[in-house]
Amino acid sequence: MYVAVKGGEAAIANAHRLLADRRRGDRSLPAISIEQIVAQLGLAVDRVMAEASLYDRGLAALAVRQARGDMIEAIFILRAYRTTLPRFGSSVPVDTAEMKIERRVSATYKDLPGGQLLGPTFDYTHRLLDPCLLTDEGVDAPAEKPPLEEPVMRVSDILSGEGLIEDDGVLPQDHVAGDLTREPLEFPLERDLRLQALARGDEGFLLSLAYSTQRGYGRTHPFVGEVRIGEVEVEFDLPELGFAVSLGRIQVTECQMINQFQGSAKSPPQFTRGYGLVFGQSERKAMAMSLVDRALRAEEFGEDIVAPAQDEEFVISHSDNVQATGFVEHLKLPHYVDFQAELDLVRRMRAEYEQKQKTGSGDLREAAE
Structure with a gap:
């Protein structure tokens, strides 16, 4: 135990009270409600859900409020x-082909089966502050655009029909999905x-x-095959019933990135896939x-691993912001004993250095005489 830390309980309690006061802010203004955060700060809520691995907008909004907006x-x-x-237990794998699509865009085909569906996006907005949003006067009535109810063909299905893209891959029937929240990671990963x-x-x-791979630090030449945002049904298999039951629908964002591949001795030239699936509207x-x-599939395709984005252990070991935050912010905690030990070491090393400098200077004077 650090002796200097003893007696700090009152200071910590005061810090908590000060935090609560700053969180509440100006008492003349109404407190922001969980419902407001969910409805008006939806993208922040979705990011918290995705990176916390828990789909619950109300709880995510509560966390945003408690953290004063610190994601x-x-x-x-x-x-x-x-x-x-x-x-x-584990749910049945969701079928994103059956997604109730709210937004769907592709950079590869202008005319898609089912069409492009822009949905709510910043893509076509001017990045200028809008003073109209200082009040509700500039908020237009909502545009009525129902989501696509019928499943639509994927871009990857079009390419697959011509044999121009790698197979999607099939897992063995007895495959058990891993769970990194319960099991320590061992590299290489499935x-x-x-x-x-x-x-x-x-x-x-x-x-x-991702930006580094586009700037040449990795072998990619990507095209957005398709980005989809919409609702998918989550089902849970109950052995006692003999069939899966629906638990409800959740919103997800799915992206299939198409990359060129020149082929190898075992595979013909074709497109390869990169895949992303995230809770909520999390397109970026x-x-x-x-x-x-x-x-990270470089080794799978026999490509040289020459860039950080291709190094699985580097990427996965440093991608978790909770672990990163803990490791960086723990430096704020008392390290008095460690520092005093290093301070003493540096003083001794400095004294030895200065002594050698003096001795060396004396030797030079003697040689000159």
């Missing part, structure tokens, strides 16, 4: 809460575990890695995830 702190809070929840880690990885970190994250996923 990583909110993710930390929600992930800690997640560890207290019982685990009943792709399902790797995708789990990327799905809850820090958006900014993955975005930087899904795209970055799919770019990094493809980069």
Whole structure:
């Protein structure tokens, strides 16, 4: 125990009270409600859900409010809460082909079966502050655009029909999906575990890695095959009933990134896939995830591993913002004993250095005489 820390309980309690006061802010203004955060800060809520691995908008909004808008702190809070929840089992794999699509865009085909559906996006907005939003006067009535109810063909299905893209892959019937929240990671990882880690990885970190692959630090030449945002049904298999029952619908963002592949001795020239799937509307994250996923498949395609984004252990070990935050922010905790030891060491080394300098100067004077 650090002696200097003793007696700090009162100071910590005061810090908590000060935090609560700053969180509440100006008492003349109404307190922001959980419902307001869910409805009006939806993208922040979705990021917290995705990186905390817990789909619950109300709890994610509570974490955002508690953290005063600090996304990583909110993710930390929600992930800690997640560890207290019982685990009943694994759901049936969701079928994103049956997605009730709210937004769907492709950079590869102008005319898609089912069409392009822009949905709610910043893509075509001017990045200028809008003073109309200082009040509700500038808010237009909602545009009525129902989601696509019928399943539509994927871009990858079009290419697959011509044999121009790698197979989607089929898992063995007895395959049990890994769970990185319960089992320590052992490298190399199976792709399902790797995708789990990327799905809850820090958006900014993955975005930087994805950007690096486009700047030449990795062998990618990507096209957005398709980005989909919409609702999918989650089902749970009950052995006593003999069939799966629906637990409800959740919103997800899916991205399939298409990359050129020149082929090898075992595979013909074809397109390869990078995949991203994230809770909520998290388009940037899904795209970055799919770019990094493809980069991490370098060894699978016999490509040289020459860039950070292709190094699985580097990427996965540093992608978790909760672990990163804990390791960086623990430096704020008392390290008095460690520092005093290093301070003493540096003083002794400095004294030895100065003594050698004096001795060396004396030798030079004697030689000159």
